[in-house]
Amino acid sequence: MAELTYRDAVARAIAQEMERDENVVFLGEDVAKAGGVFKSTVGLYEKFGPRRVRDTPISEQAILGAAMGAAMTGLRPIAEIMFADFVAVCFDYIANEFPKLRYMTNGQLGCPLVVRTGNGGGARFGAQHSQSIENWTMMIPGLKVVAPSSPVDVIGLMAAAVRDDNPVIFHEHKSLYAVKGEVPDGEIIDTLGTAKILRPGKDATILALALMVPRALAAAETLAAEHGIDCEVIDVRSLVPLDTATILASVAKTGRLFTVEENPRLCGWGAEIASIVADEAFWDLDGPIVRITTPHIPLPAADHLEDLALPNAPRIVEKISRVMNGSKR
Amino acid sequence: MSGKHTGSRKAGLSNDDIGPETRLELYRLQVEIRDCEKRANDLFFQNLIKGTSHLSLGQEAIAAGVAMAMQPGDKSFCTYRGHAHTLARGVPMEQVLGELMLRDVGLMRGKGGSMHLTSVEHGVMGSYAIIGAHLPIACGSAWRAQYLGQKDVSVCFFGDGTTNIGAFHEALNFAAIWKLPVVFICENNLYMEYTPIGDVTAVEHPAADRASAYGLERIVVDGNDADVVYRTAQAAFVKARDGGGPSLIECMTYRHSGHSRADPAKYRPEGELEKWLERDPVKIYRERLREFGISEAEITAIDAESKRKVEAATELCKASPPAPAELLTTDVYADGGWSWRN
Ligand SMILES: Cc1ncc(C[n+]2csc(CCOP(=O)(O)OP(=O)(O)O)c2C)c(N)n1
Ligand SMILES: [Mg+2]
Numbered sequence: 001m002a003e004l005t006y007r008d009a010v011a012r013a014i015a016q017e018m019e020r021d022e023n024v025v026f027l028g029e030d031v032a033k034a035g036g037v038f039k040s041t042v043g044l045y046e047k048f049g050p051r052r053v054r055d056t057p058i059s060e061q062a063i064l065g066a067a068m069g070a071a072m073t074g075l076r077p078i079a080e081i082m083f084a085d086f087v088a089v090c091f092d093y094i095a096n097e098f099p100k101l102r103y104m105t106n107g108q109l110g111c112p113l114v115v116r117t118g119n120g121g122g123a124r125f126g127a128q129h130s131q132s133i134e135n136w137t138m139m140i141p142g143l144k145v146v147a148p149s150s151p152v153d154v155i156g157l158m159a160a161a162v163r164d165d166n167p168v169i170f171h172e173h174k175s176l177y178a179v180k181g182e183v184p185d186g187e188i189i190d191t192l193g194t195a196k197i198l199r200p201g202k203d204a205t206i207l208a209l210a211l212m213v214p215r216a217l218a219a220a221e222t223l224a225a226e227h228g229i230d231c232e233v234i235d236v237r238s239l240v241p242l243d244t245a246t247i248l249a250s251v252a253k254t255g256r257l258f259t260v261e262e263n264p265r266l267c268g269w270g271a272e273i274a275s276i277v278a279d280e281a282f283w284d285l286d287g288p289i290v291r292i293t294t295p296h297i298p299l300p301a302a303d304h305l306e307d308l309a310l311p312n313a314p315r316i317v318e319k320i321s322r323v324m325n326g327s328k329r
Numbered sequence: 330m331s332g333k334h335t336g337s338r339k340a341g342l343s344n345d346d347i348g349p350e351t352r353l354e355l356y357r358l359q360v361e362i363r364d365c366e367k368r369a370n371d372l373f374f375q376n377l378i379k380g381t382s383h384l385s386l387g388q389e390a391i392a393a394g395v396a397m398a399m400q401p402g403d404k405s406f407c408t409y410r411g412h413a414h415t416l417a418r419g420v421p422m423e424q425v426l427g428e429l430m431l432r433d434v435g436l437m438r439g440k441g442g443s444m445h446l447t448s449v450e451h452g453v454m455g456s457y458a459i460i461g462a463h464l465p466i467a468c469g470s471a472w473r474a475q476y477l478g479q480k481d482v483s484v485c486f487f488g489d490g491t492t493n494i495g496a497f498h499e500a501l502n503f504a505a506i507w508k509l510p511v512v513f514i515c516e517n518n519l520y521m522e523y524t525p526i527g528d529v530t531a532v533e534h535p536a537a538d539r540a541s542a543y544g545l546e547r548i549v550v551d552g553n554d555a556d557v558v559y560r561t562a563q564a565a566f567v568k569a570r571d572g573g574g575p576s577l578i579e580c581m582t583y584r585h586s587g588h589s590r591a592d593p594a595k596y597r598p599e600g601e602l603e604k605w606l607e608r609d610p611v612k613i614y615r616e617r618l619r620e621f622g623i624s625e626a627e628i629t630a631i632d633a634e635s636k637r638k639v640e641a642a643t644e645l646c647k648a649s650p651p652a653p654a655e656l657l658t659t660d661v662y663a664d665g666g667w668s669w670r671n
Contacts, residue, residue: 025476051476057506059499065465066503069483070473072454072466073404092496096459097466105447105455106437107660141669142661165663193671242670276670 001184007177009151010040010116013158014078016187018048021076024162027054027063028080028116037082038118038177060086064093064115068167071113072101076162083125084117084133084171091136098167099142114161114168119147120211120262121294121310122175126301130174132262132294134209135269137169138239144192145239147171149213151181153237156190164192173210193241197250201232204256204324207247207273209236212260212311219260219316227321231258239269247273248281255286258320260311261293268293290323292316344556349623351397353631355555356618358393359611360635362413365422368639369412369429373590377647378429382443385413387553387585390610391516392417394558395484398566402481404454406467409444411456414486418451422642432649439652440660454483461487461496464513468500471509471575482569483511484562490521492535501543501577510569512562513577516552522588523596536579545577552580553610556617583608 004012018024026044028036032055035042045053056063060081067077081087087094098111121130137145144166148154154172161168198213199220208216213235220231232250236243251257257277259270274289292311300306347355366386372378385392388410396417399405407414412425420436428435429443436448444458454470457463467485474481491497492515504511515536519526532538537549551557558580565576583605587594594602618628661667 054507057499057502059465059503061462061496062465062468062499062503065462065496065500066469066472069406069466069469069471070476071469073470073473075473075476077469092459092462097457097462101455102660102663104437104441104445105449106440106656107665108437108447108449109455110663112663141667144662240669244670 001182003180004151004183005177006151006154006172006179006181007038007040009154009183010158010172011043013155014041014044015047016155017159017162018044018052023074024076024078025052025054025070026078027056027067029056029058029063029082031055031080036080038174040172040177041080060090061093064090065097067113067115068093068097068111071111072109076112078114078116078162081115081117083129084119085128085131087117087133087136094137094143094169095140099140103142110165111167112165114158114170116170116172118174119171120173120175121299121306122211124301124303124306127298130299130306134171134239135263135267138269138272139267142167143240144168145171146192146237147173147210147239148237149173149176149210149235151179152183152188153190155183155188157192157237159189160192163189168192171210175211179214193238193243195237195243195246196235197232197246198235199231199233201230201254203230203254204232204258204320205247205250205254206231206233206258206260206316206320207236207270208233208260209239209269210262212262215311215313216260216316218313219320222313222317223320227317227324229321229324231320236269242273244276248277251277251281252284255284256324257285257289259291260316261291262310263294265291265293265296287323290319292319344560347556347559349621352618352621352623353627355393355397355559356614356628357631357635358396358417359389359555359614360631361422361638362389362392362416363611364635364639365416365425365642366412368643369426370586370590372426372430372643378443379431380442381589381591382429383410383589384586385410385584387605387609388516388518388582389413390555390614391486391514391552391558391580391582394555395486395514395562397559398562399452399482399484402452403566404452404467404470404481404483406454406463406470406483406485407446407456408463408487409456409458410488411446411486412443415446415448415453415456418448418453420448420451420453422638423645424448426642427646427649430646431651432646433652434646434649438656440656461491461494463487464496464500465503467511468504468509471504471511472507474510475507480570482566484514485511486514486516488521489515489517489519489526489535491515492539493530498539501539501545501575504575505543505545508572508574511575512565512569513575514562515577515579516582517579518582518584520584520588523592534579536577540577545575548577549579549581552582553608553613555610555614
């Protein structure tokens with residue numbers, strides 16, 4: 001057991017997979033010699049050399065296209081898109097190429113690769129370097145989408161993503177890179193499509209993802225201590241595949257559902273889950289499903305404004321306590 | 330074509346030594362592509378091919394010449410205008426026509442359609458319909474070969490219009506700096522969909538005139554002469570296999586039909602098509618065979634066999650059922666299904 005940062009967990013996860021499988025290669029901008037702009041890939045170049053850990057030009061289409069061509073002919077590439085916002089300049093690969101290949105070719109070709117992104121806000125980077133784009137990727141048939149919230153999950157889910165035969169979009173959260181957590185020694189491998197109940201509770205279910213997970217957990221403690229509301233907090237972890245079984249079972253127990261989402265409101269990931277729960281568990285519900293999200297705005301750079309935009313523990317507490325006490329809003 | 334590159338033979342390369350067997354094969358490929366494309370056109374007007382389709386009528390020498398220079402294991406990355414390149418790798422006609430007709434005999438049993446022809450067993454690694462997307466993908470395939478020490482070359486076909494999208498430029502730089510075994514074949518048929526390429530491009534030769542920006546040789550050849558294409562491609566393949574990195578070859582050509590089935594090509598200036606019909610690659614090549622003493626009987630035998638193949642393939646496709654409904658949800662994910670939840 002060792003304490004590791006989320007940032008170092010990324011490097012350890014990639015190293016674990018590169019050691020296991022010679023076909024795993026890693027490419028991106030400034031990822032090799034410089035160790036990544038977030039320093040999350042430090043040491044990989046030194047360990048695996050320039051043949052397997054490659055710096056690329058600022059060519060997001062070439063990065064993802066090359067990863068795809070290599071993946072469909074036998075390698076297992078991990079590609080970094082530095083800031084998640086930049087997937088917009090190579091979205092063709094994410095929307096049209098990776099996820100359609102197997103279907104269009106009637107199973108002749110597949111695309112086993114991982115795209116890592118630095119996702120999310122909280123770093124005062126402004127509107128083009130702070131977005132939470134997990135919902136952009138969730139909507140595309142053929143992709144898998146994960147977003148870990150802890151160092152141990154980074155390693156286990158990365159390993160699962162690399163070993164998966166599908167294209168996996170792996171959203172790392174920029175504001176979690178410095179967070180520390182206990183990580184067991186030895187190989188770690190997790191399962192895609194599994195949510196994790198981090199705090200059992202009986203009164204309400206809170207679903208959260210990535211940076212929203214620690215905030216939901218903090219809110220749950222306050223709700224218990226100050227409002228007598230016992231919340232079950234679930235880290236969704238994987239948007240595709242979605243662990244609806246865990247979510248529906250929790251709602252069956254608590255009768256209440258809240259989502260805490262960093263993506264802007266419209267078509268956020270929680271909307272899809274709310275619709276599933278409304279369809280399939282309506283009679284389990286004792287009250288409205290309530291989504292707590294970033295408002296439908298671009299993100300501001302100013303710290304006090306960004307803090308107003310992203311859901312945080314006080315806002316979660318306020319909303320849930322009011323709704324649970326019968327308030328309409 | 331413009332006067333500057335009428336020299337159909339690349340300096341220092343004589344094509345006179347191409348043997349009769351290779352020549353007959355180059356001819357056969359061109360004739361079969363021609364006949365199959367014509368049949369596709371007819372089937373379209375009989376409403377037996379739905380959706381769209383993009384023919385290579387007039388551009389056959391490129392698909393044939395490049396394929397002839399390829400070895401088994403080499404990989405082709407094609408576009409929506411990819412019937413020719415797929416046939417040239419040896420894919421049976423009924424699988425190509427069957428896919429165009431969206432029947433169960435089709436290469437992808439109708440799931441892909443005319444724009445996405447793929448036959449991995451023949452090295453056809455997909456046909457891509459988002460302009461430029463497959464240039465980086467071909468780089469990735471070449472990177473894999475380089476990484477694993479495999480000797481195959483990846484070839485990427487695209488049009489003149491494709492040289493103006495960012496992915497073209499990203500891919501060329503990427504291939505050049507990593508010295509990838511990839512050959513880029515630009516088929517300059519003078520038009521994007523309907524707009525002449527010269528109207529929207531800062532240089533005369535949209536591919537070749539950009540080559541120097543990526544440290545590559547400027548290569549423009551007569552794309553209607555299969556010998557020239559074959560020999561130029563051969564040299565590029567040797568270079569790629571020897572670790573010499575990528576090549577970019579601009580082949581001048583012309584499409585005899587419109588961009589797609591929906592296009593009557595009214596935008597072409599008068600006389601342009603007629604001028605290019607005189608330089609019809611199939612016609613040129615038939616004359617070439619005669620010039621090299623190949624008998625009329627051998628030529629007509631190839632012509633007849635091609636017609637027979639097209640008829641047989643057409644009948645087979647017409648008799649083939651549409652794909653079964655179960656295919657709707659297969660192969661979305663690697664487990665063969667489409668499940669996104671538990
Ligand atoms: C990104 C993108 N933009 C536009 C189109 C629509 N489109 C399809 S084919 C085509 C023309 C391409 O011209 P060229 O590269 O010269 O190839 P050609 O069709 O002449 O073989 C266009 C604009 C597309 N498929 N993808
Ligand atoms: Mg063109």
